Amino acid sequence: DKMRPAGKKAFTIAVGNFKGGVAKTTTAMVLAQGLSLRGHRVLAIDTDPQGSLTTLHGLLPEAEITEDMTIAPLCDGSQSDIRYAIRSTYWEGLDLVAAAPFLFSAEFALPARQMRQPDAKFWDVLNMGLESVRDLYDVIVIDTPPSLSYVTINALWAANGIIVPVPPSGLDFASSAQFWSLLADLGGNLDAQSGDRAGKAFDFLHVLLSRVDPSDPATPAVRQWIQATYGEYTLPVEIPKTSVTSNKAAEFATVYDVQKYEGAAKTYKRAVDAYDSFVELVEQSVVSAWQDK
Template sequence: MAARLEQAVDGTTAAALQIFVDHADGCDEIQRKIIEVQSHPDQHKKLRLFPTPEAARLLRISESHLRGLVRQKGFPQGTVVGGNNRRAFTLAEVNEIRRLLFAATKDPRYRVGRQRERGEKLAVVTVANFKGGAAKTTHSVHLAQYLALQGYRVLLVDLDSQASATSMFGHVPDEEFDRLDTLYRLFTLDDGVRTASLHDLVRPTYWDGLDLIPANLGLYSTEFELPVRQIKQRELRFWRILADALPSIDDRYDVVVCDCPPSLSYLSINAVMAANFLLVPIPPSMLDFSSAGRFFRMVYETLSTLAQAEGGRVKTFDAVRLLVSKYAIADANQSQLVKWMSAVFADTLLENRMALTTGLDNAGNLKQSYYELESADMNRRTYERGLEYLNNVNAEIERVIWSIWGRPQIVESVR
């Protein structure tokens, strides 16, 4: 990391700026330690097993039904994890049981992925806001993981050069990835390395059904190179590069989740233009609310300008939703602001709020998501309460995706 940074400057400048190189290396070292502690002994993150009661809830069947399936030939057996033949299952096993149940019963409860034969299109959910600290990455990661738990095939695209979403999956981005491993390769000025396909950038994760396009600091070069490329290629529609690349992975996924940087950058504009579902997290505070207002004005002005560039073709969305994030339930001022938001944004504000919970904070400190925690990691009531908030929000977003697909909402939400 230090060598790459110092290549760009002479010796005197490098010496004067060395403190920043040292601090960058220090942050990477701490991040490695966190990953090593959590991933011991092989230093690779793994998803926990799901005990029979939890696996049954994901499958929307009773525990006794799942125990009966385990005894049937051809069904995954799980792993014995305790006395009385108690079993737990990997996510891949849960998804395989779900597929086998649908094959045997044709019950629509077990068919989760989009149905192309019915014209259900790729759902592209862009999570964006102008201000940092709105929980964009937190919710992008948890939404992608929730959908994977339900059996969808999901691609998470990290468009933020800070690479927090990438880090959540156990990576040290600036050590493990080159900028050509990121979306930079889609946008770069260099014809020799540029790709028009997202296939080359997709990385599997330790979550069955969930892939990642990573980010790192090099992704930020996009913001400097793309304007130059536009000058050289007058016909280039720089705002549609990501949208034009999506057909290359359309057959592999049901949902794409885009995690945006905290600005209306070239990358954010591409994510917004590629989306058919725009999700805007807003913490209930005056500063965040003011910033969100500016974000919406900037989106309006940007899309209006791009419409002119496209001969009057206006970008539209199948859904735009606001999510109350980082909600302190006991805070009277926040409660009042949420009431005002409900009155003003009645048609677009999600009914469920993402509350601040101790468990969510603890998970983030360990580079884990809430879905990777086990109830034994904290007080069970605290764990269940946090999980309920998270599942309720994500289940509501899932129903918005169903509405985009025109699908009858016949599947009950997981609690």
């Protein structure tokens, strides 16, 4: 059975990479939708002040999002349980905590709290805020900003598994390597500050080859580097660069919206098949983590 066993908590997945434009948000959205299509109750959390995941839900960050729909009050300490921020969405079975540009304030609020209360753990705020909803959902998917920020550290710390989308082009590969070494350091460094917490151990780290363009002459070489560097961490599926993905994003939609609301046309099949394989692999990782512990 692929459903969350009784007594198990929601599995939290963060999608991250310091580089922008590598398909983090697209990956987070299709993962949330795909897991929901497979019967899981999903909470999506947008932690990027750019609010792209919020936009993909058809909401305009600058016009429709207020503080109480975001993690901002969690970060400044006026709330401690994320339930206040959860909204249902147009997509049945998928709830959202939104983001908007004012969320940049969290980059000041989190360190300010740490100064006032030295025993506060600025990296543990989102993790603690999620505690009460881990019984209400099966999977929590967190989209992160393209930077090393206090919010990014909170997202990674709250996660049980990490997905790092990497398009096979030279520069993207280099900045992904920096992100990778942060993941390795994360537990150790935070642990040294608090002194009372075991290092962060993720149930999985998956590198996803995203926006793969076979007509780009650099693709085969960079794909090989990525596979040689990340070895078994590299998922055995690639997301092709397709016009349906980029065109639909302009309409605030994904290939799964096309499939669900317009019927999957033949031309979309390649994109839908790739995302289906990806979602299935992630679901397998989640299910085995539920069964392990």
